[in-house]
Structure formats: structure tokens, C-alpha cells
Amino acid sequence: MNVHLDTFDIIIASMDKTIRDFWNNYKTMLYLMGRSYGSNIINRIISTNVHSLIQEIQEINFIPVKLEVEDDNVVVNGCLVSLLIEKGVLIKDCAICSFLKGCISKLFESFDLSVRCRCLPISYENQMEMVKGRMLILSMLSQAFEKLFGDKLSVIQYYTGQSIAKVDVFKESKMDIESSIKYMSNKTPWFVEIFQKKGNHRYLVVFRDCIIRQTHKTVCTKQGGILCMITHGYLEKYISTLTGKKVKLKLIHSGPNACLKELEVYV
Structure with missing residues (x-):
């Protein structure tokens, strides 16, 4: 990590x-x-x-x-x-x-x-x-x-996550989803890869490196709770800022070494 x-x-x-x-x-x-x-x-x-x-x-x-x-x-x-x-x-x-x-x-x-x-x-x-x-x-x-x-x-978690998302990039032209995920993986503690594209506006993404999953593993607490939802708020705001589009993350499966999530893009 x-x-x-x-x-x-x-x-x-x-x-x-x-x-x-x-x-x-x-x-x-x-x-x-x-x-x-x-x-x-x-x-x-x-x-x-x-x-x-x-x-x-x-x-x-x-x-x-x-x-x-x-x-x-x-x-x-x-x-x-x-x-x-x-x-x-x-x-x-x-x-x-x-x-x-x-x-x-x-x-x-x-x-x-x-x-x-x-x-x-x-x-x-x-x-x-x-x-x-x-x-x-x-x-x-x-x-x-x-x-x-x-x-x-759920509202408080999302509010907290959104409030901490800061993107250190200012571009006249916005990034596409693929580029924004690569940028995020280089700039934040979350390493994310696109696993599969589902139609025009949905992606299956794999979270391979995650400080929250490592926290749960280290202090023996359950995955998928409050800290994960705060992460969703954080990363949704981060990607939205880079792309100029509203996005939503949904947990599909959590595991000890990686998590599978769906990223939906609203156009």
C-alpha cells in the first residue's frame, strides 16, 4: 500500500x-x-x-x-x-x-x-x-x-466525502472517464482500473489499492461501512470535477485484496 x-x-x-x-x-x-x-x-x-x-x-x-x-x-x-x-x-x-x-x-x-x-x-x-x-x-x-x-x-457520509475532495488540476478541456481514472490513480491513494465497459455510461471498475480497505484489514473492522461510503463521496466529487459530469459509484463486491464497483456516468 x-x-x-x-x-x-x-x-x-x-x-x-x-x-x-x-x-x-x-x-x-x-x-x-x-x-x-x-x-x-x-x-x-x-x-x-x-x-x-x-x-x-x-x-x-x-x-x-x-x-x-x-x-x-x-x-x-x-x-x-x-x-x-x-x-x-x-x-x-x-x-x-x-x-x-x-x-x-x-x-x-x-x-x-x-x-x-x-x-x-x-x-x-x-x-x-x-x-x-x-x-x-x-x-x-x-x-x-x-x-x-x-x-x-448515508447523507452525512456523502457530505463528508464530498467536502474533502480536492483536485489539483485545472484544465480548460475536461477529461474523459478513462483518463480521469488514470489521473486519480496517480494522484490519490486509490489505484483503480476499468475492468469492463457496460454500454455508453456504465463501467465496472476494480479498486486494487485502497487505504480504507487496508484500514479495515489492519484494525479488524468490517468492509463496506461508513468509511467506504465516505470514499464514494470523495471519489465521485473527484471524478466529476475532472470530467465535468455527475458520476455515481455502487459497490458490487468487496474482497480482501480488491473491490469491484460500478461507475455510472450521467450525461
């Missing part, structure tokens, strides 16, 4: 902003969702003391933070969210920050320890660790989306 940290950051920022825009009490709601997420982690671990719990959390990489015990405190000595705030990707009062606070408080409440955060950016040894941390945040935000938006989810 090609590494596109900027694209991960754009999606994270847009999802976080969507939550803040639609919910005034997002801090409380995300905090409670984080506690629920922490309960799920507790059900999957075997540690019985705080030091082994921290070690297990760090080894399995359940949450993108670095934890230590100091006196009677669990200290967050590094956090990916702090790094993204420092980079300007997220704001200080971001939704995912409340989620993580709730998660960490739940993980350690049985030990009667307080949790302190130094708000320091996390330090990663390699680029793939940076990618994995962002995938974890996307997974957390997607869970929040499901619970917050319910029956409005």
Missing part, C-alpha cells in the same frame, strides 16, 4: 469536524462512547495489574498513545491526537480527544488511579506505525458516526 498520510489526515479532520458541526454536546457524547470502547478492550485483555495492562495495550496497539505509571497516576506521555493538533490537522477541543479520554479512564478505573495527559505529540519509530495510528483513529470515528447519525448516516 502506498503511504498517503495527508489523505488520512484530511479524512480524520473532516470526520471530526462533521461531528462537532452537528452535535453541540459532542464532548460528553464522545467521552461516553470512548468508555464503551474501553470496555470492549477490557473484555479482550488478560492483564490483572496496571503495569502489565499498559504493556499489553502498547504491544497490541489498541489506542494511539504512549502510557506510563508515575506514583498514583497513569500518564499519557505521547498521543497521536496531540501530534495532529500540533500539525494543524485537528483543533484542541476535537471530538476524538474526548473519545480517547473516555477510553483511557475506563481502562484504568478499576485500579483507582487518576489519568493525566501531558498533551505531548507521540513519537513513532517508522512511517507504518504512523499509518497504523491513523487507522485506529479512523476506526474510532467511524464507530462514533454510526451511533451519532443513525438514519441520517
Whole structure:
């Protein structure tokens, strides 16, 4: 998979902003969702003391933070969210920050320890660790989306995807569909090929390289959900901008190594 940290950051920022825009009490709601997420982690671990719990959390990489015990405190000595705030990707009062606070408080409440955060950016040894941390945040935000938006989810997903699509090409003459797909494959983290043309306005396309499918695979979440629909909104806007035509993506089949989708062009 090609590494596109900027694209991960754009999606994270847009999802976080969507939550803040639609919910005034997002801090409380995300905090409670984080506690629920922490309960799920507790059900999957075997540690019985705080030091082994921290070690297990760090080894399995359940949450993108670095934890230590100091006196009677669990200290967050590094956090990916702090790094993204420092980079300007997220704001200080971001939704995912409340989620993580709730998660960490739940993980350690049985030990009667307080949790302190130094708000320091996390330090990663390699680029793939940076990618994995962002995938974890996307997974957390997607869970929040499901619970917050319910029956409005499909509209919100599409809105979020459309809002992040930016095309760095300005041409007087628009591209055809084939050229736009090739251009998109060279400029974005999605490598797409036309598999079959169905009539004049429909194409079967294969998504061979996809950061969302890799995210699902890495953090063990189900394909075809919220993040996939956000991708549809993103790529529809991208191709429409290049071609000057409205397009619609529809999932036909999802797999571990590639996904088959139908691209319909409206003329």
C-alpha cells in the first residue's frame, strides 16, 4: 500500500469536524462512547495489574498513545491526537480527544488511579506505525458516526466525502472517464482500473489499492461501512470535477485484496 498520510489526515479532520458541526454536546457524547470502547478492550485483555495492562495495550496497539505509571497516576506521555493538533490537522477541543479520554479512564478505573495527559505529540519509530495510528483513529470515528447519525448516516457520509475532495488540476478541456481514472490513480491513494465497459455510461471498475480497505484489514473492522461510503463521496466529487459530469459509484463486491464497483456516468 502506498503511504498517503495527508489523505488520512484530511479524512480524520473532516470526520471530526462533521461531528462537532452537528452535535453541540459532542464532548460528553464522545467521552461516553470512548468508555464503551474501553470496555470492549477490557473484555479482550488478560492483564490483572496496571503495569502489565499498559504493556499489553502498547504491544497490541489498541489506542494511539504512549502510557506510563508515575506514583498514583497513569500518564499519557505521547498521543497521536496531540501530534495532529500540533500539525494543524485537528483543533484542541476535537471530538476524538474526548473519545480517547473516555477510553483511557475506563481502562484504568478499576485500579483507582487518576489519568493525566501531558498533551505531548507521540513519537513513532517508522512511517507504518504512523499509518497504523491513523487507522485506529479512523476506526474510532467511524464507530462514533454510526451511533451519532443513525438514519441520517448515508447523507452525512456523502457530505463528508464530498467536502474533502480536492483536485489539483485545472484544465480548460475536461477529461474523459478513462483518463480521469488514470489521473486519480496517480494522484490519490486509490489505484483503480476499468475492468469492463457496460454500454455508453456504465463501467465496472476494480479498486486494487485502497487505504480504507487496508484500514479495515489492519484494525479488524468490517468492509463496506461508513468509511467506504465516505470514499464514494470523495471519489465521485473527484471524478466529476475532472470530467465535468455527475458520476455515481455502487459497490458490487468487496474482497480482501480488491473491490469491484460500478461507475455510472450521467450525461
